[in-house]
Amino acid sequence: MPQIKAFSLALAAAALITPAASAQLAGYEIVAQVTAYDATVSKQLIVNCPKDKKVTGGGWAALDKTDAILEGQATTSQPAYDGSHWMVNAKNQSSFSPKWKLKVWAICAKAD
Numbered sequence: 658m659p660q661i662k663a664f665s666l667a668l669a670a671a672a673l674i675t676p677a678a679s680a681q682l683a684g685y686e687i688v689a690q691v692t693a694y695d696a697t698v699s700k701q702l703i704v705n706c707p708k709d710k711k712v713t714g715g716g717w718a719a720l721d722k723t724d725a726i727l728e729g730q731a732t733t734s735q736p737a738y739d740g741s742h743w744m745v746n747a748k749n750q751s752s753f754s755p756k757w758k759l760k761v762w763a764i765c766a767k768a769d
Contacts, residue, residue: 684767715743
């Protein structure tokens with residue numbers, strides 16, 4: 658009997674999730690920027706969404722000159738309070754390369 662309850666709960670959860678997962682975001686766009694490639698240990702970058710859009714998510718990467726991913730640590734990776742941009746403060750922690758660049762992207766969509 659517990660297997661049937663678990664299966665029923667899984668079906669109910671799938672039914673609730675499916676419509677939202679298949680919905681399209683109007684005006685979906687990824688905006689990205691990159692800092693200079695240098696040996697600055699800590700960097701900050703803010704990526705703005707276009708004026709008619711709000712940030713729905715974002716991310717970052719510490720990269721070497723060939724865009725290979727380096728070890729890094731974000732002290733901040735968050736949206737603006739008003740949804741206008743995504744901000745990242747990050748540090749290079751790579752023993753491989755003292756020089757690096759910070760790439761930040763904002764996932765933007767039309768706001769109603």
